[in-house]
Amino acid sequence: MTFYDREAELDALETAFESPGHEFYVVYGRRRVGKTELLKEFCGEQPHLYFLASQEAESRQREKFVEKVADYFDDRVPRIDGWDDAFDYLGEKLAAEPLIVVIDEFPYLVEENDSLPSYLQSFVDERLQDTESMLALCGSSVSTMESEILAHESPLYGRRTGQIDLQPFSFQQAREAIAYDFEDAIRSYAVTGGTPMYLTLFDYTQPLAENIQTEVLSPTAVLYNEPEFLLRTELRNPARYMSILEAVATGHTTPNEIAGATGIDSGPLSKYLQTLRRLRLIDREVPVTASAKQSKRSRYLVADEFLRFWFRFVEPNRSSIEEAPAVVYNNTIEPNLPDYVATTFEDVCREAVWAAIRRDEHELGPYSEVGRWWYGEDEIDIVGLAPDDDRVLLAECKWTTEPVGYSLATTLQDNAEQVRWGPNARDEEFALFSKSGFVDGLAEELDDNWSLFSLAEMDTLLSPAS
Template identity: 75%
Template structure:
């Protein structure tokens, strides 16, 4: 096998030299079992490893030659995988790119997720159904089981496999104590895969007959809902940049919070001195008004964390800005960011 040949090469030729052998692979299962696993001939010979993740929005922004609004929309479609990013022609509109690079049955990206799963898994059918269920909004184990017809016992194994392959991410509320929380949600852990399983996989037959109709009737009207989730991630990136730059005080953990029907897009925790950051992100056509301020203040009371005299800071992120007078009506404990502000945060790094 190739690992055996590499073992011999390392032992016989590289061991006492200053040379370095770098092995790269896109198949997570192959790299972890054949290269890093205990039974691999190469086990014990590595001097380091990098689990290479897709580009963040900030990193991908150097490639996406759109204005900030369309850049966020585009990132919600391609994600940060370089091959997907570079398939788009940024001199064309996002709509044109989606139709030519994804919705065309001859396009490279049309079948890409299916090929990806076939590379990683022997029998991908059930995994495909799970990813589709999660992408369209079934995010709890019970919801996924109901949507796919897979019993909870086998389902947990499928979910674990998809997590190990970096295809699915398990989230718990940021205030939850450990990963054993029963309030977990799952999310497709790649923007392009989330887009593909939400729009392409369920509409294959229609796409092959009338792709323009699928785009105009299904994708285009629903795309703002899809993008809103990505916008939350972009805003979370912005929060970390604000922390690193010193504009925000430090927080040890930043993530989503939910309990029952209530949810807050971004919550930051600073347990050392009992500080809490609470932020909402709105990807809407209307400017944010005083109602969201009142709503966030109300939801803050439901976050069971820290002492009663904890310090709270608030932030609002909005695609369409804010109504006149809102900024002036709020004290210094509130920070407001529109798309121009968000772009400045990333450009100022």
């Protein structure tokens, strides 16, 4: 698979390994997000030992690990009775030669022996810290990696020298992999999200409709059952979690709405929502002007575009897809795709705002917070806050077939009065984002407090700076 981006993570790993003393890194994140590719790219030509754990008996796991160490050092495989002996053997070898040691899918080892973190603690304290070597533990089970390595109760707590919680690509990062024009790239990203493996499954010489039908709606395709496998990585009984994700993906975003759609009482539902948030499968959102801890005006969103697409269009239509996937695409997905993509477009517009803020030559900003705002029936797609300057940004995003006109600008200006933030004399800045451009004369009619962004201008903002 082609390796994309991840410069910051690579720099962190390379700087750590080149620095004096030992390193103990933890690399974790959801399935398919690119953890293994990152570590393999990092190891490259460096002296390294890479061990991929598997779901098999502990004794066989240990044998394979020791065989891997012996093979690297061209040594006879020793007799090993336990993990303590295995790590002692590795420690003896590292004393003579600096090395990167990667243990991938570490949670599989813990499944078979929950004392493994204690053995590793002894290895780090008594062997690794006296070397110039680096140990990297990697895993797709976020819950296991956090509880067995990062949590305060873990024997390994406080031993790590760094960690990388690898996230899916933003649209700007994913753009390199999506070989469509800017408009279709947004549509495609709304389907795949930023997970590298999902991005690379699409054939960008084919229309998006063809990719959806071939790579998502086909019962033999990898992505057809991917969310179920993802949930089983973390959860023993994923059925209720799947019903919650489907409810959120189909527009039930408040706790009361989710409870009504799933039939799950508010008490248990709260725990399920907390678990899904911890696993990075849903996000809790409050108005940007509100306190995240105190606000009761929360909404829940599916945290990944592909999962949102799958639970919106695939899961509710599984029976029909098995029989006639083309009919599901033509009658259910294609007619609703513009409304679905509109939500992704808002996220891309927020990325464009941050990009504009980072580019000094652009007049927008700066703002320290950017997010959605709503109160009752009133809602604004993007609100930016600059508390030190008593300045607020208010913006709307339109993924429509018609150019944006004066009415949207007037409505946005009127809604600005509902945003109770800052002093009465605050400065207000406005912006409009439009897929189909703007009516003739609009830019000339608006004053200097307004910025208009077409797709071409967003494409420039979200392209690498020259």
